[in-house]
Amino acid sequence: MSPEQDVRLSAAAYALKTVWVAVQLILVYYLGQQGLLFFYQTF
Amino acid sequence: MNPVDLYSVQFWWFVGIALLVMVPLASAAPKRWAFAGLNVAFLAIHVKPGEPESLLGILSGLVLAWLVLWASSKKSRLGLAAAVLGGLAVLSLFAVHKLPHAAPTYGAARLGTVLSGIGFSYVALRIVDAIRVLREGTHSPPDLPATINYLMPFHMLSAGPIQSYEEFATQPEVPAPLSAARALSAMERVSTGLFKKFVLANYLDRLFLTGFHASGPYFLFEVQINFVWLFLDFSAYSDVAVGLGTLMGIATPENFRQPYLARNVIEFWERWHTSLSRFIRRQLFIPAQLTFMRITDGRFPLLAASVAFTLSFVLCGLWHGISWPWFAWGVVQSAGLIICNIYRAALNRRLGRKGVSRYLANRWIRLAAIFVTFEFAAGALAVATYPYQEVSWWSTQTR
Numbered sequence: 001m002s003p004e005q006d007v008r009l010s011a012a013a014y015a016l017k018t019v020w021v022a023v024q025l026i027l028v029y030y031l032g033q034q035g036l037l038f039f040y041q042t043f
Numbered sequence: 044m045n046p047v048d049l050y051s052v053q054f055w056w057f058v059g060i061a062l063l064v065m066v067p068l069a070s071a072a073p074k075r076w077a078f079a080g081l082n083v084a085f086l087a088i089h090v091k092p093g094e095p096e097s098l099l100g101i102l103s104g105l106v107l108a109w110l111v112l113w114a115s116s117k118k119s120r121l122g123l124a125a126a127v128l129g130g131l132a133v134l135s136l137f138a139v140h141k142l143p144h145a146a147p148t149y150g151a152a153r154l155g156t157v158l159s160g161i162g163f164s165y166v167a168l169r170i171v172d173a174i175r176v177l178r179e180g181t182h183s184p185p186d187l188p189a190t191i192n193y194l195m196p197f198h199m200l201s202a203g204p205i206q207s208y209e210e211f212a213t214q215p216e217v218p219a220p221l222s223a224a225r226a227l228s229a230m231e232r233v234s235t236g237l238f239k240k241f242v243l244a245n246y247l248d249r250l251f252l253t254g255f256h257a258s259g260p261y262f263l264f265e266v267q268i269n270f271v272w273l274f275l276d277f278s279a280y281s282d283v284a285v286g287l288g289t290l291m292g293i294a295t296p297e298n299f300r301q302p303y304l305a306r307n308v309i310e311f312w313e314r315w316h317t318s319l320s321r322f323i324r325r326q327l328f329i330p331a332q333l334t335f336m337r338i339t340d341g342r343f344p345l346l347a348a349s350v351a352f353t354l355s356f357v358l359c360g361l362w363h364g365i366s367w368p369w370f371a372w373g374v375v376q377s378a379g380l381i382i383c384n385i386y387r388a389a390l391n392r393r394l395g396r397k398g399v400s401r402y403l404a405n406r407w408i409r410l411a412a413i414f415v416t417f418e419f420a421a422g423a424l425a426v427a428t429y430p431y432q433e434v435s436w437w438s439t440q441t442r
Contacts, residue, residue, distance in 0.1 A: 009228075017228070032245060
C-alpha cells in the first residue's frame with residue numbers, strides 16, 4: 001500500500017475493518033503487556 | 044541513544060503529533076521541511092539525557108552526508124573523490140557499528156552505541172544507493188531536508204525498509220489526499236503489525252523458544268518456530284512503517300510478500316526482506332554478474348551467476364553481522380541459490396517450455412517445493428543464530 005494507492009471499501013467492509021483494528025489493539029494492550037512484563041521479569 | 048521501542052507510550056505520542064503535523068500539509072516544500080523537523084525531533088528525543096553531543100554528532104553527520112551526496116552528483120574529479128571518500132567513511136562507520144567490542148577507545152565504543160540507535164545498517168545502505176544513483180546522473184541530489192528524510196525517516200528507523208534513492212526521488216511530492224478508507228487500511232496495517240509483534244511473536248517466543256538450548260526432536264521443532272517468529276517480529280516492524288508512511292503521505296516500500304509461499308530460494312528472496320534483496324541485486328549481483336560475463340565473453344552464464352550469488356550473499360551475511368555464523372549463513376544461502384539456478388536451467392533443457400509449465404502447475408510438486416524452501420530458510424537462519432559461544436567445542440576453537 002502506497003500513499004497514492006486508493007482503497008475502496010463498502011460500508012460493511014468499513015465496519016468490519018474498524019472492529020478488527022479495535023480487537024487487535026485490545027489484544028495487544030492486554031496480552032502484549034503481559035508478554036512484556038514476562039520479558040522484563042525474565043531477562 | 045535509546046533504541047526505538049514500539050511499545051513505548053513516548054513513541055505513540057510522537058506518532059500522534061507527527062500525524063497532526065503531516066496530514067493537513069498539502070504542498071511539497073512545507074511537507075518536506077516538516078517531516079525533516081519531525082525526524083530531527085525524534086532523534087533528539089531518543090538521545091539519552093546528558094549526551095547532547097550524540098545529537099550534535101548525528102546532525103553533523105547528516106550535513107556531511109548531504110554535502111557528500113551533492114558533491115557525488117558532480118561529473119568532475121571532485122564528484123568521484125566525494126563518492127569514494129563517502130563510501131570509505133560509510134564502510135568505516137559500519138565496521139565500528141558492527142564490531143563495537145573491537146572499538147579501541149571509549150569514544151569509538153560510544154559512537155557504536157549511537158550508530159546502533161539510529162539503525163546505521165540501514166542508513167549505510169541508503170547512502171551507498173544514493174551515491175550510486177547520483178553518480179549515474181539519473182536523479183538530482185537531495186537538498187538538506189530531503190537528505191534527512193531519505194536517510195533517517197523516524198518510522199523506518201528501527202528496522203527499515205531500505206528505500207532505494209530512485210524510489211525516494213520519484214515519489215510524488217504531494218501525495219493524494221488521505222481518504223477515510225485508505226486511512227482505515229493504513230491503521231489496520233499498524234494494528235496488524237502490533238498484533239504480530241506483541242501478541243503472536245511474543246507468545247511464540249514465550250511458549251516455544253529456548254534459544255536453541257533444547258536437543259533432539261525439539262531442536263528441529265525450534266528451528267521451524269524460530270523462523271516463523273522472526274517473520275512475525277520483523278514483518279511487524281514493516282507493517283507499522285508502511286501503515287504510518289501511508290498516513291503521513293510518505294512512500295514506504297513493502298518488505299514482505301508472503302515469503303512462506305516461495306517455491307524456491309530465488310523466489311524466496313523476491314518475497315523476503317525485498318528492499319534488501321532488491322538492493323543486493325542492484326548493487327552487487329548485477330554488477331558482479333556483468334563483470335564476470337564480460338571477462339569470460341559470456342561463455343559461462345551459470346558460472347557467472349554462481350560467482351555473483353556467492354559474492355552477493357556472503358557480503359549480505361556480513362552486513363547482518365561480522366561473524367563466522369553470518370558468514371556461514373551467506374555461504375549456505377549462496378549454495379542454495381546456485382543449486383536452484385542450476386536446477387532451473389536443467390529443467391528448462393530437459394522438459395522444454397511446455398514441460399516446465401506442466402511441472403510448475405503440479406500441485407504436489409509445488410507443495411514439496413514450498414516445504415523444502417521453508418526448511419532451507421529455517422535451517423540457514425539457525426546456522427546464523429545458534430548460540431555457538433555457549434557450546435564447549437566452539438569456545439575451545441575460537442578462543
